[in-house]
Amino acid sequence: MCLAACLSGEVALWLRQGNVEAATQSAEWFARTFGPGNFWLEVQNHGIPDEKVVAEGMFRLADALGLPVVVTNDAHYLRREDAEAHDVLLAIGTGKDLDDPKRFRFVGEESYLKSEAEMRALFPGRDDLLANTACVADRCEFDFEKRYFLPQFPRAPEYPSDDALLVELATHGAERRYGAPLPAPARERLDYELSVITKTGYAGYFLIVQDFIRAARERGIPVGPGRGSAAGSLVAYALGITNVDPLRFDLLFERFLNPERVSMPDIDVDFCFERRGEVIEYVRERYGRASVGQIITFGTLKARAAVRDVARVLRFAPGDADRIAKLIPSGPAYALAIDQAAEKVPELSSMQRSDANVARLLDLSRRIE
Structure with a gap:
C-alpha cells in the first residue's frame, strides 16, 4: 500500500x-x-x-x-x-x-x-x-509476537544443523588462534561456550555475524577488534568476530551470555563509517531486504542535561545554567527528577517561585526530561 x-x-x-x-x-x-x-x-x-x-x-x-x-x-x-x-x-x-x-x-x-x-x-x-x-x-496487519525470529543461516547441506557448523568453524578457528591440539584452558573454555550457545539456540546468530564480518574483511572494509561484552567470548574470537584473546586478558564469557540468565546476545561491531553501508547491503542481499532492518535507539535526557540544554537555547548565562543544574541531585545513590527536585531542594524551589525565567526553564526542562 x-x-x-x-x-x-x-x-x-x-x-x-x-x-x-x-x-x-x-x-x-x-x-x-x-x-x-x-x-x-x-x-x-x-x-x-x-x-x-x-x-x-x-x-x-x-x-x-x-x-x-x-x-x-x-x-x-x-x-x-x-x-x-x-x-x-x-x-x-x-x-x-x-x-x-x-x-x-x-x-x-x-x-x-x-x-x-x-x-x-x-x-x-x-x-x-x-x-x-x-x-x-x-x-495493516501486524502481530507483535514478543519473541525473537532469527534468520536461517544458509549453511551447506552436509551440515545437519547450525550447531554442527558452528562447532566445526569454532574448533578450526580456535586451532588457528592457539595451535593444534588446543591447550587445555582453550579446549575447556571452547567446549563450555559451545555448550551454552547451542543449548540457548544462538548458534545461527554467531554464524550470521561471522559471515558478514568475513565478507567485510574480504572487501577490504576495516573492522574493529571487538567492543563490549562479546570480547569475552572465545567462540567469537575463534570465528574472527573479535580479535581480543579472552584467555589472555581474563575476560568473562558470562558477561556476554549467561546460562543462568539467558538473554539475546548482543555483538557490537565497528565498521568503517564510510563503508558500513556496503556491509548492510551485503546482509540485505544474503537474507532478503524484508528480513533486514536497523535497530532504533531512543535518546533521553536526564534532569541535569535537560536543564543545561534548555538553558542554552533560552540564552541563560553558562554559569547560571550550571548552578541551577547542579542543584538537582544526580548520582547512583540519590537522584531526583526535576519535579521532585523543585519540591525538595529549598534553593531550587525558591528560585522557581521568585524568578519567572527559572520557572519557565524548569517547566520546559521537565517536559523533555
Missing part, C-alpha cells in the same frame, strides 16, 4: 508548483506500480497555506483518475500542549537559540496525535476521507 504523502510528497510538490500534468502523471505511475486499490491520494490540514492548494488539487486528481483520498495528520508530539517542548528540542538539535527567527521550526501547534472528532473537523462534510483512512488502517 502507498499513500501520496505530505507536502513533500512527489504529487504534492508538483501541485504546489502548479504543474497539474506532472502531478497527474506521478499519481498514475504510483497507481500502476502499486496496483488497483493500493494507492491513496493524501490531504492534510495543519494550517499551512500550501496544504489548501494541495488538497484542492488532490480532490481534482481523485475525480479525474478515480483514486481514493485519505486524510492524515503529522504526529510529531502527543498533545497540543507539547508543541513548545517539541520546538525546544528542535532548537537544541539544531544548535540554535529558541528565539532565532532563521532557525528551522514547525508551523503552528497542530502536529500532534488528533482524536477522530478533531480529524473530522479538518475537512467538514468529507466523512469519506476518514472512512478511507480507517480502511487503510484495517488493511
Whole structure:
C-alpha cells in the first residue's frame, strides 16, 4: 500500500508548483506500480497555506483518475500542549537559540496525535476521507509476537544443523588462534561456550555475524577488534568476530551470555563509517531486504542535561545554567527528577517561585526530561 504523502510528497510538490500534468502523471505511475486499490491520494490540514492548494488539487486528481483520498495528520508530539517542548528540542538539535527567527521550526501547534472528532473537523462534510483512512488502517496487519525470529543461516547441506557448523568453524578457528591440539584452558573454555550457545539456540546468530564480518574483511572494509561484552567470548574470537584473546586478558564469557540468565546476545561491531553501508547491503542481499532492518535507539535526557540544554537555547548565562543544574541531585545513590527536585531542594524551589525565567526553564526542562 502507498499513500501520496505530505507536502513533500512527489504529487504534492508538483501541485504546489502548479504543474497539474506532472502531478497527474506521478499519481498514475504510483497507481500502476502499486496496483488497483493500493494507492491513496493524501490531504492534510495543519494550517499551512500550501496544504489548501494541495488538497484542492488532490480532490481534482481523485475525480479525474478515480483514486481514493485519505486524510492524515503529522504526529510529531502527543498533545497540543507539547508543541513548545517539541520546538525546544528542535532548537537544541539544531544548535540554535529558541528565539532565532532563521532557525528551522514547525508551523503552528497542530502536529500532534488528533482524536477522530478533531480529524473530522479538518475537512467538514468529507466523512469519506476518514472512512478511507480507517480502511487503510484495517488493511495493516501486524502481530507483535514478543519473541525473537532469527534468520536461517544458509549453511551447506552436509551440515545437519547450525550447531554442527558452528562447532566445526569454532574448533578450526580456535586451532588457528592457539595451535593444534588446543591447550587445555582453550579446549575447556571452547567446549563450555559451545555448550551454552547451542543449548540457548544462538548458534545461527554467531554464524550470521561471522559471515558478514568475513565478507567485510574480504572487501577490504576495516573492522574493529571487538567492543563490549562479546570480547569475552572465545567462540567469537575463534570465528574472527573479535580479535581480543579472552584467555589472555581474563575476560568473562558470562558477561556476554549467561546460562543462568539467558538473554539475546548482543555483538557490537565497528565498521568503517564510510563503508558500513556496503556491509548492510551485503546482509540485505544474503537474507532478503524484508528480513533486514536497523535497530532504533531512543535518546533521553536526564534532569541535569535537560536543564543545561534548555538553558542554552533560552540564552541563560553558562554559569547560571550550571548552578541551577547542579542543584538537582544526580548520582547512583540519590537522584531526583526535576519535579521532585523543585519540591525538595529549598534553593531550587525558591528560585522557581521568585524568578519567572527559572520557572519557565524548569517547566520546559521537565517536559523533555
